[in-house]
Amino acid sequence: MDIVIKNGVVLTLNSSKSIFEKGMIIIENDTITFSGEEHSASIPQHSKIIDAKGGIIMPGMINTHTHVGMSLFRTLADDTADRLRKYLFPLEEKFVTPDLVYWASLYSLTEMIEGGTTTFADMYYFEDKVADAAVQAGVRGILGESILNFPSPDTKEPYGGFENTEKFLELYSNHPLITPALAPHAPYSLNMRNLKKTAHLADKWDIPVLSHLAEMPFEIKQIAEEYGMSPVELYSTAGLLSKRLTAAHCIYVNNEDINLLKASGTGVAHNVSANLKSAKGIAPVLQMASRDIPIGLGTDGPMSGNTMDVVNLLGYTAKIHKFDNKDRTVMPPAKVIEMATIGGARALHIDGKTGSLETGKKADVIIVSTESTAMFPIYDYYSALVYCASPRDVNTVIINGELVMEDRKIKTFNKKETKSEAEKIVMNIKKELGNF
Amino acid sequence: MDIVIKNGVVLTLNSSKSIFEKGMIIIENDTITFSGEEHSASIPQHSKIIDAKGGIIMPGMINTHTHVGMSLFRTLADDTADRLRKYLFPLEEKFVTPDLVYWASLYSLTEMIEGGTTTFADMYYFEDKVADAAVQAGVRGILGESILNFPSPDTKEPYGGFENTEKFLELYSNHPLITPALAPHAPYSLNMRNLKKTAHLADKWDIPVLSHLAEMPFEIKQIAEEYGMSPVELYSTAGLLSKRLTAAHCIYVNNEDINLLKASGTGVAHNVSANLKSAKGIAPVLQMASRDIPIGLGTDGPMSGNTMDVVNLLGYTAKIHKFDNKDRTVMPPAKVIEMATIGGARALHIDGKTGSLETGKKADVIIVSTESTAMFPIYDYYSALVYCASPRDVNTVIINGELVMEDRKIKTFNKKETKSEAEKIVMNIKKELGNF
Numbered sequence: 001m002d003i004v005i006k007n008g009v010v011l012t013l014n015s016s017k018s019i020f021e022k023g024m025i026i027i028e029n030d031t032i033t034f035s036g037e038e039h040s041a042s043i044p045q046h047s048k049i050i051d052a053k054g055g056i057i058m059p060g061m062i063n064t065h066t067h068v069g070m071s072l073f074r075t076l077a078d079d080t081a082d083r084l085r086k087y088l089f090p091l092e093e094k095f096v097t098p099d100l101v102y103w104a105s106l107y108s109l110t111e112m113i114e115g116g117t118t119t120f121a122d123m124y125y126f127e128d129k130v131a132d133a134a135v136q137a138g139v140r141g142i143l144g145e146s147i148l149n150f151p152s153p154d155t156k157e158p159y160g161g162f163e164n165t166e167k168f169l170e171l172y173s174n175h176p177l178i179t180p181a182l183a184p185h186a187p188y189s190l191n192m193r194n195l196k197k198t199a200h201l202a203d204k205w206d207i208p209v210l211s212h213l214a215e216m217p218f219e220i221k222q223i224a225e226e227y228g229m230s231p232v233e234l235y236s237t238a239g240l241l242s243k244r245l246t247a248a249h250c251i252y253v254n255n256e257d258i259n260l261l262k263a264s265g266t267g268v269a270h271n272v273s274a275n276l277k278s279a280k281g282i283a284p285v286l287q288m289a290s291r292d293i294p295i296g297l298g299t300d301g302p303m304s305g306n307t308m309d310v311v312n313l314l315g316y317t318a319k320i321h322k323f324d325n326k327d328r329t330v331m332p333p334a335k336v337i338e339m340a341t342i343g344g345a346r347a348l349h350i351d352g353k354t355g356s357l358e359t360g361k362k363a364d365v366i367i368v369s370t371e372s373t374a375m376f377p378i379y380d381y382y383s384a385l386v387y388c389a390s391p392r393d394v395n396t397v398i399i400n401g402e403l404v405m406e407d408r409k410i411k412t413f414n415k416k417e418t419k420s421e422a423e424k425i426v427m428n429i430k431k432e433l434g435n436f
Numbered sequence: 437m438d439i440v441i442k443n444g445v446v447l448t449l450n451s452s453k454s455i456f457e458k459g460m461i462i463i464e465n466d467t468i469t470f471s472g473e474e475h476s477a478s479i480p481q482h483s484k485i486i487d488a489k490g491g492i493i494m495p496g497m498i499n500t501h502t503h504v505g506m507s508l509f510r511t512l513a514d515d516t517a518d519r520l521r522k523y524l525f526p527l528e529e530k531f532v533t534p535d536l537v538y539w540a541s542l543y544s545l546t547e548m549i550e551g552g553t554t555t556f557a558d559m560y561y562f563e564d565k566v567a568d569a570a571v572q573a574g575v576r577g578i579l580g581e582s583i584l585n586f587p588s589p590d591t592k593e594p595y596g597g598f599e600n601t602e603k604f605l606e607l608y609s610n611h612p613l614i615t616p617a618l619a620p621h622a623p624y625s626l627n628m629r630n631l632k633k634t635a636h637l638a639d640k641w642d643i644p645v646l647s648h649l650a651e652m653p654f655e656i657k658q659i660a661e662e663y664g665m666s667p668v669e670l671y672s673t674a675g676l677l678s679k680r681l682t683a684a685h686c687i688y689v690n691n692e693d694i695n696l697l698k699a700s701g702t703g704v705a706h707n708v709s710a711n712l713k714s715a716k717g718i719a720p721v722l723q724m725a726s727r728d729i730p731i732g733l734g735t736d737g738p739m740s741g742n743t744m745d746v747v748n749l750l751g752y753t754a755k756i757h758k759f760d761n762k763d764r765t766v767m768p769p770a771k772v773i774e775m776a777t778i779g780g781a782r783a784l785h786i787d788g789k790t791g792s793l794e795t796g797k798k799a800d801v802i803i804v805s806t807e808s809t810a811m812f813p814i815y816d817y818y819s820a821l822v823y824c825a826s827p828r829d830v831n832t833v834i835i836n837g838e839l840v841m842e843d844r845k846i847k848t849f850n851k852k853e854t855k856s857e858a859e860k861i862v863m864n865i866k867k868e869l870g871n872f
Contacts, residue, residue: 074812075819079758079768111809276755277823279764306751306823307810315742316752319712322515328715332515372828373547374743376510376855377862379869383511387713387742392808392828419812426813433815 003027008052013356027363030401060118060364061310062344065248065269065298068108069101069124074302096153101126105133115309115391118364123183125154138412144183186212187231195238215249232257267294267347274300296344309391333382367396439463444488449792463799466837496554496800497746498780501684501705501734504544505537505560510738532589537562541569551745551827554800559619561590574848580619622648623667631674651685668693703730703783710736732780745827769818803832
């Protein structure tokens, strides 16, 4: 059934950032067929009418980097030094099964939908289970099986991720919501031969690439010692920098690295909250943005960023870069909302398909209610979204033309059953933790 | 009626940070008479039983620095350079009346209660109207009339704030919720004679002092030029540093300043979110905390920090100081929750009265629900509060033994009427802004 959204302010996030004060969106099948002022629309017959009740109608938010399968470890060992190698890898080895990944992913997707996320980029293990959960939830995903130089929960062989990716591709090709990707873990966890193999396969299979890049001080040191270059230069040498790649973090990048990112068309996933929490640093986002490198926002995994919504990242993104640049004018709210939507789509190289409310684009639309106490008064819509909104203000979510959440009720799967399954797994983890 | 809270985890925030897993709180009149495990309590007859439904029972949060009367300007001219002198002061001159201050304050108090704040420290104009709103709302307040060297909305005379303070004291002495304070605006907006006069009157009237201090680069420069000292040294010379004072911001403090703050017993209000948003900087909180200077959290005004809840400050506080100190272990969640509760009480010099759930303290208690999607799983309560909770998880608020919010419903005043009055004022401001 066609959907008409009316009685709200439309923030289009098109190239001229048009705002329609008495706006209307018309969706036919999976596509936006009208985005403009209500008075100039002709409403199709037999359509479902959604009343935005004076709220904000905007593109769904895009989470450009996460690991949704980790949600059941959230709040475990936060703030421990070197948690990655002391806790994360051993935890994953012990507990991560296809069953855990499915329910943990569906649990994360609950939170992502409730927070207005319509597309996510994910890299983890048993990624086909992440895909199953995303299809069940009705959320758009670019999903990659992790490829690493050591055994992981889903393969006994180093670099078994290649084989897993091939299997994943067979399961999910030409799916309206799921795009399989290659996911080389990081510069320090693949050798040069396999980095090059990844680049080669990406071209051969014509699929995107997701990777961690220039995230940690030890990474910079190790790559410098091993190759005499920066992680970004290494990826350039391996042929990985391209319009296929979305590189997560890019905290430690120099001017030459930024030139390489720019020249190659690589997208960047900026994970501000997780990067601060782990005391890693602040990516030079303004410097990269000034070169027109596509930048989106990412939560990182729920052990790193904790909450799975993009809304909570908006304030951090605005404030941190103002602080970091000692200038309150450099990161206005409109720029932040751009990163959360069309910027994210550009960083994932899918801006032809989604990221703005424009005729012809896939219908990934959310309504943000302005009824909560914090959302009044509103002198500026972008400012209210960035500095005042909570993920819980998101009222309605439409993805690929399908109504996924209406009036805070998820329509695509049973939220209660998902929590109950997640609880069983968490009880088991808690029981075993004593012996851990 | 006495109140019993059961079926929740009690975080006491006492000196040994005791946690009672099957905890109970008993309140008789305005006072906590039991805080411990349920099995060791004897429940008074005819008491109201509140079921925490497995949630977190903890001390109410303390907002150590704000300007609640500014809520109706929120999202106006965010991110403008030198907004204080270009927008704030002129806006206030034009629009700030007793009526606006009352409704704007009550509107802010809606949000503060909904976010679990039970005590706030405020400095503004027509502070008696802030007090009226706080009494109506049932929220504990330390409230100060601003004293400045130029005319302000509530006085045509420079330093008219002294006279206003005297009148305010007559209206609100020995009130169970309201403590009037002296509020010298800042080192740059009072001359030495009047800074000294403030210190003298604080002793004479035996009341607390609230002030901005060491907040801005221009302030440091101006005070150095005028007096050849730092703002903190200036306040020391004027006799203002003491156990009466809560100094907001303290971003630009050197070692000698920190020694002066420590020796005097001055409390510090840390406004992390507002300070980042205005690109001012990060106060050296760990350095001050290591000297045992009492530190609480503050939202600052709704034009500066935008949201009026302490919950949204928790994640910022944890993450920013880890980042600033390049060490993820230095600001564990328990330390952050301490600042939000008993630390805030210490910074306001009222820790004998509130800030923790201990027998004999005033009953300022909140229940944080753990039912939302982001609040699962919980391996660590402090971590869940700091990294996952939303102000909207706060379910129930008790202040001074009175039930102020139950199951998200405010009991002390009409929230709808408050919003409707606020809307009228905002419509008028929007109309006039064209000529502004």
